[in-house]
Amino acid sequence: MSERLAQLVDGSLESPERGPQIAAYDPATEQLLGLAPEADAGVVAKAVAAARRAFDDGSWSMLPVQERASKLRLVADLLEENLETFAKAETADTGMTLKMTTQGHLPRAVAHLRFFAEEAVRMSGECIPMDGAYFHLVQREPLGVIAVLAPWNAPLAVATMNVAAALAVGNTVVLKSSERAPVTLSLLAKLFAAAEFPPGVINVIHGRGQPTGEALAFAGGVDGLCFVGGTETAKTISRWAPIHRRNIFELGGKSPTIVLADADLDAAVDGALLSAFSSNGEVCTAGSRILVHERLQNEFLSRFAERVRAIRVGDPRDPRTEMGPLIDAAHLQHVRTSVERAVGEGATLVCGGQRPTGLSHGHYMTPIVLTDVDTGMEIAQEEVFGPVAAIFPFRDDEEAVSLANDTNYGLSATIWSADSSRGLALARHLRCGVVGVNSPVIRDIRAPFGGRRESGIGRVGGKWSLEQYTEVKTICVRVSGLALPRLGTGSAS
Numbered sequence: 001m002s003e004r005l006a007q008l009v010d011g012s013l014e015s016p017e018r019g020p021q022i023a024a025y026d027p028a029t030e031q032l033l034g035l036a037p038e039a040d041a042g043v044v045a046k047a048v049a050a051a052r053r054a055f056d057d058g059s060w061s062m063l064p065v066q067e068r069a070s071k072l073r074l075v076a077d078l079l080e081e082n083l084e085t086f087a088k089a090e091t092a093d094t095g096m097t098l099k100m101t102t103q104g105h106l107p108r109a110v111a112h113l114r115f116f117a118e119e120a121v122r123m124s125g126e127c128i129p130m131d132g133a134y135f136h137l138v139q140r141e142p143l144g145v146i147a148v149l150a151p152w153n154a155p156l157a158v159a160t161m162n163v164a165a166a167l168a169v170g171n172t173v174v175l176k177s178s179e180r181a182p183v184t185l186s187l188l189a190k191l192f193a194a195a196e197f198p199p200g201v202i203n204v205i206h207g208r209g210q211p212t213g214e215a216l217a218f219a220g221g222v223d224g225l226c227f228v229g230g231t232e233t234a235k236t237i238s239r240w241a242p243i244h245r246r247n248i249f250e251l252g253g254k255s256p257t258i259v260l261a262d263a264d265l266d267a268a269v270d271g272a273l274l275s276a277f278s279s280n281g282e283v284c285t286a287g288s289r290i291l292v293h294e295r296l297q298n299e300f301l302s303r304f305a306e307r308v309r310a311i312r313v314g315d316p317r318d319p320r321t322e323m324g325p326l327i328d329a330a331h332l333q334h335v336r337t338s339v340e341r342a343v344g345e346g347a348t349l350v351c352g353g354q355r356p357t358g359l360s361h362g363h364y365m366t367p368i369v370l371t372d373v374d375t376g377m378e379i380a381q382e383e384v385f386g387p388v389a390a391i392f393p394f395r396d397d398e399e400a401v402s403l404a405n406d407t408n409y410g411l412s413a414t415i416w417s418a419d420s421s422r423g424l425a426l427a428r429h430l431r432c433g434v435v436g437v438n439s440p441v442i443r444d445i446r447a448p449f450g451g452r453r454e455s456g457i458g459r460v461g462g463k464w465s466l467e468q469y470t471e472v473k474t475i476c477v478r479v480s481g482l483a484l485p486r487l488g489t490g491s492a493s
Contacts, residue, residue: 003034005186007206009043010050011199013190022179022206027095027325028316028362036182039205044174044215047203051145051172052221054200061142061170069117072164074195076113079188083110086184088317090156093183095325095363096279097316105157108445112160115445116465120168123466135477140470142170143246144223147216151228152178152327153282155185158250161445162226163202165465171224172201176216178229179208180327209233217241224248224469231383231409231454248458248468250284250450252383253411255441256404257287258426260397261295263416267438269303272389275414275440277311277367280323281387282331284455285412285434285441288384291403294393301371301391305350308367308389313356325363326386332363335386339368342379347390348372375406383409397422401429410452412441433459 004015005024020038025031039047055061060068079086086109087101096105125139146166150159159175166173177185189204207213217225217237225241226248227234234249241247257275259268275287292300316324326332336353343349352368367387373380379390394400404413410432417423423437433451434441443449448459458468 005034005036005182005206006189006204007037007039007043007186008189008193008202008204009047010203011193011197013193022182022208024093024181024183025328026092027327028092030361030363033092033183034186036177036179036186036206038179038207039176039212039215040207041211041215043205044212044219047174047205048145048147048216048219048221050200051174051203052200054198055142055144055170055172059198060167060172060201063170065120065123065168065170068168068170069121071195071197072113072117072168075191076110076117078191078194079106079113080110082187082191083107086156086187089187090181090184091316091324093155093181094153095316095327096153097321097324099319099321100279105154109156109160111445112157113164116164116168119165119463119466123169123463133479135479137475137477139473139475140169140466141473142166143469143471144171145221146171146173146469147219147222147225148173148175149213149216149225149227149229150175150177150185152181153279155181156188158228159185159188161460161465162228162248165460166224166226166469167202169466169470171469174203174205174216174222176212177204177206179206182206226250226460226468234456246468248460249456250458250460251411251454251456252385252409253284253286253451253455254289254381254383254407254409255285255287255412255414255432256289256291256430257414258400258404258416259290259292259296259300260400260415260417260422260426261293262418262422263293263296264418264438265296265300265303268416269300269307271414271416271436271438271440272304273307273311276389277308277323277387278440280326281367282327282385284383284385286385287412287414287440288389289380289403290389290391291394291400292391293400294395297391297393301350301369304391305369308369309351311367313364313366314359323367323387326365327363329363331386332365335365335384335388338379338382338384338386339370339388342370342373342377342390345377346372346374347377347379352387375403381407397426401426405429405431408454411455412436412451414440
């Protein structure tokens with residue numbers, strides 16, 4: 001009997017055996033990890049109603065912020081105590097290397113819970129005096145019920161970034177896992193249950209885009225929604241979402257790595273490799289377009305391709321592995337088809353795209369390098385979300401900026417130059433939300449993160465997360481003086 005994964009609805013932790021189930025598989029072994037209950041429209045409605053009641057009755061929203069913070073710290077402590085178990089589960093769930101989940105995703109999830117617990121305690125308002133007669137008190141209040149639709153590539157890190165911020169300021173939450181990676185969010189549901197949050201404050205459900213995601217995205221009782229995933233899905237959500245609801249979208253990218261003529265070539269190769277192929281290339285900030293000054297093009301390509309061929313692809317639990325499997329067979333085929341289409345249109349496959357020797361099971365692919373890619377090709381414009389990098393030459397800074405901005409996305413970029421001032425100057429011309437200069441994009445929990453154009457709406461991180469999950473209210477208080485006119489007294493004064 002496969003393990004039954006848990007859902008948390010209205011304070012009840014359940015692993016129902018009846019109803020539709022979603023099978024979760026280990027992408028490295030293709031073995032069944034467990035069965036998650038798929039929430040239908042009725043379960044979604046129950047979760048939203050529970051969150052609505054828990055918000056409206058004040059059991060969480062009116063709780064002193066120190067008490068809300070204490071609950072979040074407790075979940076952080078429980079997560080840290082079980083870090084190894086969660087890291088192994090996330091590796092099995094997503095195919096990310098155990099080194100990545102142990103040293104990256106899990107510590108970041110713990111940090112998110114603790115950071116927003118403290119940030120909410122520190123949050124304050126403003127007082128605007130008016131002529132000495134009035135005070136305008138400006139304060140932030142929670143939005144209400146928040147829906148968080150988590151992705152499959154970093155479910156714990158992304159979920160905790162948004163859930164912790166939303167809960168810390170007094171919202172209630174319905175969290176949906178991706179059908180491709182429900183395991184660790186099922187474990188997280190158990191931690192919230194163990195921390196004894198009031199019923200309905202945090203609900204965790206599982207399901208595909210239809211019926212679960214659609215029911216949650218279009219639920220009338222939701223005041224704010226955070227969706228992390230594909231741009232086309234976000235467009236659908238935007239088209240039919242209630243007009244009053246606040247939407248936060250963290251979407252795709254087609255991020256450029258720009259290597260200027262004066263760049264330290266060794267450092268640029270190192271950085272481009274990390275940006276393109278860390279996290280199996282399944283990350284929104286992946287530097288999938290590498291723009292290299294024509295003077296350096298041949299030398300860069302030679303060094304880069306040599307290193308790509310040497311990347312260790314294999315069991316994500318092996319500490320020597322640098323790249324694990326892709327999430328599932330369908331996604332592996334999507335990446336293959338994208339590359340085959342590009343080659344058919346005239347691109348050159350320099351290396352990669354094969355199943356590594358000795359790996360008979362699992363959704364593995366060696367990392368891919370392409371050249372001779374025209375900027376109008378689909379692979380130059382659309383996110384592949386896999387270990388694929390295309391190299392483009394440019395003549396000068398102006399052409400580099402033009403190439404970098406030549407997509408509908410605008411999430412991140414990286415610039416390599418011996419002159420950091422030149423890099424900073426170039427960064428000002430890139431239409432994206434985050435830029436790394438002589439470094440891959442490194443996220444800091446205190447800094448804003450998000451994209452422009454089709455890469456998303458809104459920013460998360462630090463105070464920006466708290467702004468996304470709160471509404472501003474102004475309260476006008478009369479202090480003294482400034483007599484008001486008295487209507488209806490018959491007096492002209």
